[in-house]
Amino acid sequence: MRLAEIIELRPVPAAGLLATLTRRCPLSCAHCSTSSGPRGEDTPAGALRRFVGTFTSADRPDVLMLTGGEPLLRPALVDDLAVLAAPAGTRTSVLSGMFFAADGRVPARIMRALQHVAHFSASIDVFHEREVPRAAAFRAVHRIMESGIDVSFHVVGNSVDDPYLADITAAIRAEFRDRAAVLVNHIRPAGRAASWAAARKAPPEDAGRSGPAEGRPAPCAMAAWPVVAFDGAVAACCNQRVVDARPMPEHLRLGHIAVDDWPLIRRRCQESPVLRTIRTAGAGACADCRSLARRPAALDAAQRAGSRPAAGAMDALGARLQRDAGAAVLLRRYGSERYAPLVQLGGRGDGEDPA
Ligand code: SF4
Numbered sequence: 232m233r234l235a236e237i238i239e240l241r242p243v244p245a246a247g248l249l250a251t252l253t254r255r256c257p258l259s260c261a262h263c264s265t266s267s268g269p270r271g272e273d274t275p276a277g278a279l280r281r282f283v284g285t286f287t288s289a290d291r292p293d294v295l296m297l298t299g300g301e302p303l304l305r306p307a308l309v310d311d312l313a314v315l316a317a318p319a320g321t322r323t324s325v326l327s328g329m330f331f332a333a334d335g336r337v338p339a340r341i342m343r344a345l346q347h348v349a350h351f352s353a354s355i356d357v358f359h360e361r362e363v364p365r366a367a368a369f370r371a372v373h374r375i376m377e378s379g380i381d382v383s384f385h386v387v388g389n390s391v392d393d394p395y396l397a398d399i400t401a402a403i404r405a406e407f408r409d410r411a412a413v414l415v416n417h418i419r420p421a422g423r424a425a426s427w428a429a430a431r432k433a434p435p436e437d438a439g440r441s442g443p444a445e446g447r448p449a450p451c452a453m454a455a456w457p458v459v460a461f462d463g464a465v466a467a468c469c470n471q472r473v474v475d476a477r478p479m480p481e482h483l484r485l486g487h488i489a490v491d492d493w494p495l496i497r498r499r500c501q502e503s504p505v506l507r508t509i510r511t512a513g514a515g516a517c518a519d520c521r522s523l524a525r526r527p528a529a530l531d532a533a534q535r536a537g538s539r540p541a542a543g544a545m546d547a548l549g550a551r552l553q554r555d556a557g558a559a560v561l562l563r564r565y566g567s568e569r570y571a572p573l574v575q576l577g578g579r580g581d582g583e584d585p586a
């Protein structure tokens with residue numbers, strides 16, 4: 232499964248599920264949005280298995296994206312979830328910081344964990360390179376690619392002009408002969424890590440949102456995939472402050488994997504009037520959106536707008552248009568505009584000439 236296929240699905244309500252497996256990570260990157268480190272909570276494995284076990288071929292996400300912290304600290308669970316998801320038709324993607332690859336090898340337990348995985352993304356940036364040398368990370372990604380898994384790199388730099396971004400993207404393209412997609416983000420002034428499609432690196436505060444232009448709220452495509460937090464709570468978006476907030480803002484809380492099943496979470500995601508309004512019209516900046524619960528008049532307006540007879544059709548149409556526009560167009564809004572075409576690398580491409 233190519234990265235572009237995953238990203239095209241990102242604006243489609245409930246087309247994907249982002250699941251945090253742990254807050255632990257052996258690396259301690261300075262820019263980590265989840266403040267992951269050697270110690271941290273693990274998401275309850277039993278509840279994760281139970282929840283993924285409620286996927287059916289008639290009602291399931293297309294993509295299960297496993298993230299953290301470092302999901303491959305729980306290799307057996309990664310494999311279990313991929314195996315559980317597959318019969319329903321859900322493909323699994325893993326995003327890793329490559330902690331295991333310092334010597335360029337991929338341990339057998341990691342290869343076993345990936346055997347039912349359809350896509351592997353490696354995070355790489357100046358912080359990671361201090362811990363896992365580039366050459367070693369590349370060797371390990373080659374090994375994973377040779378096993379038949381589509382691979383990509385998630386790269387973060389300071390700004391579009393950061394020389395590191397030019398250097399690392401050129402190095403990836405040369406090393407992998409354009410068979411690995413590259414997703415580029417910038418570390419935003421808010422200091423949050425920025426990986427477009429992953430829960431642990433939620434859209435930094437409003438980063439990448441195309442508005443609010445002229446003071447207008449912008450539709451938010453991030454309110455489309457449910458996100459399982461480390462404690463099993465399910466958020467409606469991947470903004471890290473939403474995912475981490477307890478209590479989670481009620482209008483952005485979809486449920487809990489210990490008690491709810493996928494069809495219920497999927498329905499809440501697709502049919503919540505407030506979420507429909509956020510996806511189609513926007514609710515202002517992330518801070519405004521999160522605080523809707525404390526602003527009853529604004530919440531009521533969002534509820535009413537999303538309850539109109541045409542709201543569901545508008546929501547579906549907006550998702551379809553964004554999906555049809557393609558991954559590169561979406562990443563111009565949510566990633567690094569200059570490097571957005573690199574998402575098309577790997578596999579067939581869509582005819583757009585990567586930068
Ligand atoms: S950015 Fe990724 S690899 Fe680095 S500490 Fe955070 S989760 Fe781990």
Ligand code: SF4
Nearest residue numbers: 451454468470517520
């Ligand atoms: S807080 Fe609201 S606007 Fe921000 S990403 Fe989440 S749903 Fe979108």
